[in-house]
Amino acid sequence: SEARQRQAEAILRESEEKYRTKTDIEQLEQLEQQKNVFLGVVSHELKTPVTSAQAFSEVLEQRFRRAGDEKNAVLLGKIRVQMNKLTLLIRDLLDLSRFDAGKLQFHEESFPFDALVDDIIEEVQSTTTTHHIQGEGETSATIFGDREHIGQVLTNLLTNAVKYSPDATKVIVTISHTQHEVMLCVQDFGIGIARDRLPHVFERFFRETGAQEETFPGLGLGLYIAAEFIRQQCGTIWATSDKGSGSTFCFRLPLQRARSDHP
Ligand code: ADP
Numbered sequence: 001s002e003a004r005q006r007q008a009e010a011i012l013r014e015s016e017e018k019y020r021t022k023t024d025i026e027q028l029e030q031l032e033q034q035k036n037v038f039l040g041v042v043s044h045e046l047k048t049p050v051t052s053a054q055a056f057s058e059v060l061e062q063r064f065r066r067a068g069d070e071k072n073a074v075l076l077g078k079i080r081v082q083m084n085k086l087t088l089l090i091r092d093l094l095d096l097s098r099f100d101a102g103k104l105q106f107h108e109e110s111f112p113f114d115a116l117v118d119d120i121i122e123e124v125q126s127t128t129t130t131h132h133i134q135g136e137g138e139t140s141a142t143i144f145g146d147r148e149h150i151g152q153v154l155t156n157l158l159t160n161a162v163k164y165s166p167d168a169t170k171v172i173v174t175i176s177h178t179q180h181e182v183m184l185c186v187q188d189f190g191i192g193i194a195r196d197r198l199p200h201v202f203e204r205f206f207r208e209t210g211a212q213e214e215t216f217p218g219l220g221l222g223l224y225i226a227a228e229f230i231r232q233q234c235g236t237i238w239a240t241s242d243k244g245s246g247s248t249f250c251f252r253l254p255l256q257r258a259r260s261d262h263p
Contacts, residue, residue: 040097054083156222165190185250202227
């Protein structure tokens with residue numbers, strides 16, 4: 001009976017251990033949830049003032065330019081570019097918290113793909129004086145999906161292409177379509193990505209670390225979000241690269257699909 005008693009004690013200890021682990025996990029889950037709520041609230045609170053400051057700096061820039069005050073227009077242009085970076089960062093953070101809270105909303109519609117691409121190229125072009133973003137190829141395809149999310153994917157790819165090619169002057173965007181899908185590629189002539197790191201670029205928080213951290217600041221969210229959006233729009237996204245000579249990021253999206261196609 002002494003053996004049985006020892007066995008009972010062991011079982012009791014084990015179940016106590018299990019119980020403790022469970023509450024630890026529960027606590028972690030609660031912390032995780034609090035972190036997400038915090039992230040959501042903070043990025044939302046940041047968004048409003050930054051958006052309006054950005055709008056004001058744009059208006060002022062135009063005023064100075066119209067008045068022929070190029071010197072001040074250039075200064076305000078620099079403010080606009082920095083505000084734009086901040087806006088994109090906040091957008092990525094907000095999306096991250098929405099992913100985690102399962103609160104991401106879709107607004108799906110039919111729209112011409114090339115018009116969206118032109119809009120985004122123009123937008124990103126207005127934030128760089130060092131690079132020329134060159135549009136190539138054409139498509140008259142209409143796609144059905146979330147215009148804003150797809151635009152955001154392109155914005156993220158383009159801002160990366162500019163950011164990770166500091167010595168280059170050109171970024172090429174190529175669009176094409178087949179009977180069932182559109183394809184878009186963003187090619188840059190920058191630092192590239194080592195072959196063994198390439199499979200990881202779409203992971204959350206993935207960043208090339210080390211000495212480059214200061215030259216290329218970022219959160220490691222842009223490509224993760226891009227991949228999530230493309231996946232949710234039933235498309236595919238991939239990258240090819242040669243370290244030192246540049247990268248190409250491409251995605252494919254179906255032209256039309258049923259509304260219930262969501263994963
Ligand atoms: P971030 O740019 O904020 O670090 P991303 O998710 O956009 O986050 O990119 C993840 C990582 O992938 C980057 O840190 C960088 O190392 C690499 N990367 C992304 N785009 C390019 C590119 N066009 N050229 C070279 N490396 C890139």
